Amino acid sequence: xxxxxxxxxxxxxxxxxxxxxxxxxxxxxxxxxxxxxxxxxxxxxxxxxxxxxxxxxxxxxxxxxxxxxxxxxxxxxxxxxxxxxxxxxxxxxxxxxxxxxxxxxxxxxxxxxxxxxxxxxxxxxxxxxxxxxxxxxxxxxxxxxxxxxxxxxxxxxxxxxxxxxxxxxxxxxxxxxxxxxxxxxxxxxxxxxxxxxxxxxxxxxxxxxxxxxxxxxxxxxxxxxxxxxxxxxxxxxxxxxxxxxxxxxxxxxxxxxxxxxxxxxxxxxxxxxxxxxxxxxxxxxxxxxxxxxxxxxxxxxxxxxxxxxxxxxxxxxxxxxxxxxxxxxxxxxxxxxxxxxxxxxxxxxxxxxxxxxxxxxxxxxxxxxxxxxxxxxxxxxx
Numbered sequence: 001x002x003x004x005x006x007x008x009x010x011x012x013x014x015x016x017x018x019x020x021x022x023x024x025x026x027x028x029x030x031x032x033x034x035x036x037x038x039x040x041x042x043x044x045x046x047x048x049x050x051x052x053x054x055x056x057x058x059x060x061x062x063x064x065x066x067x068x069x070x071x072x073x074x075x076x077x078x079x080x081x082x083x084x085x086x087x088x089x090x091x092x093x094x095x096x097x098x099x100x101x102x103x104x105x106x107x108x109x110x111x112x113x114x115x116x117x118x119x120x121x122x123x124x125x126x127x128x129x130x131x132x133x134x135x136x137x138x139x140x141x142x143x144x145x146x147x148x149x150x151x152x153x154x155x156x157x158x159x160x161x162x163x164x165x166x167x168x169x170x171x172x173x174x175x176x177x178x179x180x181x182x183x184x185x186x187x188x189x190x191x192x193x194x195x196x197x198x199x200x201x202x203x204x205x206x207x208x209x210x211x212x213x214x215x216x217x218x219x220x221x222x223x224x225x226x227x228x229x230x231x232x233x234x235x236x237x238x239x240x241x242x243x244x245x246x247x248x249x250x251x252x253x254x255x256x257x258x259x260x261x262x263x264x265x266x267x268x269x270x271x272x273x274x275x276x277x278x279x280x281x282x283x284x285x286x287x288x289x290x291x292x293x294x295x296x297x298x299x300x301x302x303x304x305x306x307x308x309x310x311x312x313x314x315x316x317x318x319x320x321x322x323x324x325x326x327x328x329x330x331x332x333x334x335x336x337x338x339x340x341x342x343x344x345x346x347x348x349x350x351x352x353x354x355x356x357x358x359x360x361x362x363x364x365x366x367x368x369x370x371x372x373x374x375x376x377x378x379x380x381x382x
Contacts (some may be wrong), residue, residue, distance in 0.1 A: 002247045005290070009334055012329070031276060037221065040292075042093070066361075068157055071140065076297065076350075079294050080294050080295075080350060080353045080354060081353070082294075083290045083291065083293060083294035083354055084294070084353050084354050084356070086290055087288060087290055087291065087354060091378055092286075092289070092290070092376075092377045092378070093377065094287040095290075095376065097288055097289040097290050098177060098286050098287070098288065098289065098377055099174055099176055099177045099286075099287045099288075099289045099292060100173065100176030100177055100179070100280065100284035100285060100286055100287065101172055101173055101176055101284065101285050101287060101306055102172075102176070102279050102280055102283070102284065102285070103282075103283040103284070103285050103310065104129055104131070104230050104279065104283075105131065105230075106285050106303075106306045106310045107126045107129045107307070107310075107329070108124045108125065108126050108129050108130060108309055108329070108345070109124060109131070109303045109330070110131075110133070110162075110163055110164060110167075110169065110299075111133075111162055111163075111164040111165075111167055112164060112165065112299050112300060112333070113164055113165070113333070114161070114162060115164075116218075117160050118135070118159055118161070118162075119202075120134065121133065121134050122162060123327075124331050125329075126328070126329040129230070130229075130230070130231050131228060131229075131230055132228065132229040132231070132243075133158045133162060133226050133227070133228050134226065134227040134228075134243070135159040135160055135161055135162050135222070135225070135226055135227075135240060136159075136160040136222070136225025136226055136227065136245075137158060137159055137160060138157070138158055138160060139156070139157060139158070140155070140156060140157075140158040140286035141154070141156075142154055142155075142156045143151050150228075160221060160222055160225045161218075161222050162222060162226070163219055163222040163223040163226055164219075164222075164299075165219065165299050166215055166222075166224040166296045166297070166298070166299045166302060167200070167202075167215060167219035167220075168219050168222070169235030169292075169299055169302045169306075170200045170201060170202075170292055170293075170296060170302075171200065171219070171220060172223070173287055173289065173292055174199055174200060175187055175270075175272070175280070176280050176284055177289070179272070179277065179280045179281065180280070180281070180284055182331040183281075185248075185271055185273075185274065185277045186269060186270075186271050186272075187269060187270050187271075187272065188250050188267050188268075188269050189220075189252070189267070189268040189269055190267065190268060190269060191253075191267050191268070193205070193216065193217070193268075195211060196216075196268070197212065197213075197216055200293075200296075201215070201289075201292065201293025201294075201296050202216060202296070209230075214314070217252060218269065220250070220252060220270075221250065221252065223246060224245075224246050224247035224250045224270050225245075225247075225250070226245070226246060227243050227244065227245050228243065228244065228245075228246065229242040229243040229244075229248075230242075230278075232277065244273055244275035244276060244382070245273050245276075246272065246273060246276045247270045247271060247272055247273055247276070248271045248272070248273050249267055249270070249271045250269075250270045250271075251268060251270075252268045253267075253268050254317050285306065285309070285313075285378040286309075286376075287305070287306055287309065287312045287376060287377065288354070288355075288376050288377055290354070291305055291351075291354040291355060291376060292305070293348075294353075294354050294367045295350060295351065295354065298347060300343065300347050300351070301347040301351060302349050303330060304344065304347045304348065304351050305351045305354070305355060305376070308351060308355065308358050308360070309358070309375050309376035309377070311370055312357075312358060312359075312370070312373050312374065312375050312376075313375050315370050315371070315372050315373070316372055318369060318370075318371055318372075319369070319370040319371075320366075320367040320368070320369050320370075321367055321368045321369075321370065322366065322367050322368075323337055323340065323341055323344075323365070323366070323367060323368060324337060326340070326344065326368055327340045330344075341362075341365070344362070344368070345362050348360070357373055357375075357376070358373055358376075359371035359372065359373035360373075
């Protein structure tokens with residue numbers, strides 16, 4: 001996969017080779033060597049005497065899954081195309097759509113999924129940059145049953161959990177924008193959750209345990225309760241000196257059980273810690289919030305986009321980066337380098353739609369090649 005930086009029309013995301021034949025319920029094969037007609041050979045898990053109703057139900061469910069998958073692809077394509085058009089028509093600075101991330105947190109990123117087993121600490125390393133996270137805790141009550149069956153309440157620390165996925169990444173870029181513009185540690189999140197979610201690009205507000213409202217509030221709490229260490233050598237972390245919390249205080253008045261556009265009694269706000277505030281201002285990486293919103297379904301694509309525009313600022317000649325080094329940096333939890341290359345190239349296809357000025361060559365199986373190009377957000381000299 002090679003991207004020269006020129007704007008290209010966006011085709012379907014699934015490319016089929018000439019001659020490939022696809023069928024939902026089976027495969028196609030020629031019925032006659034001399035003709036081009038085809039017949040369908042169905043591979044079924046069911047005995048030949050299975051009831052027609054059972055077979056019909058299975059076929060209907062399979063068709064429904066395929067339709068939903070296609071709808072998801074169409075929605076993704078429409079979202080990417082819509083944001084790409086907006087990016088092409090108006091510069092991010094003029095549109096007020098510039099977010100910022102700390103350069104260190106572009107190089108070493110948050111988890112993509114909830115870390116298994118809720119470890120005491122989680123980290124990622126890229127060269128000399130290292131990010132280590134500890135989740136926040138609160139004191140809860142646990143019931144302990146004694147030898148004679150007597151119940152006794154005891155206080156225990158309970159983990160709030162790790163921030164992971166797309167929401168904290170979008171949130172960090174949004175907070176970076178507020179900090180860069182206003183130069184204040186206190187950041188107003190807003191009186192309504194709906195307005196805040198819209199700023200993050202999450203327009204379909206839904207309630208319930210697995211709804212987007214609950215997810216945004218939960219990930220916000222996890223992110224600003226966490227303790228991090230950004231160091232050069234992860235083996236010698238002194239949490240007393242190297243570690244710091246992201247926020248000194250967090251006041252969230254949104255109620256996930258109410259409508260997203262219903263205002264709380266007060267503005268929800270976060271007061272960033274001085275260490276994190278300084279980190280955000282020290283070397284911020286400008287990002288197009290419209291591109292982030294378009295890529296929000298994939299935290300991996302968000303990281304690839306952020307890293308690509310960060311590196312494009314300093315690349316002045318052809319630069320080869322071994323796939324092994326990228327795999328270690330992004331840490332997608334896959335041990336296969338071949339699978340990682342496939343995931344990375346898939347993310348690049350989406351990133352290239354909203355960041356057409358990126359120049360790279362991902363065809364080689366040995367290294368990813370970065371070429372001199374423009375940053376996603378126009379800045380002086382680039």
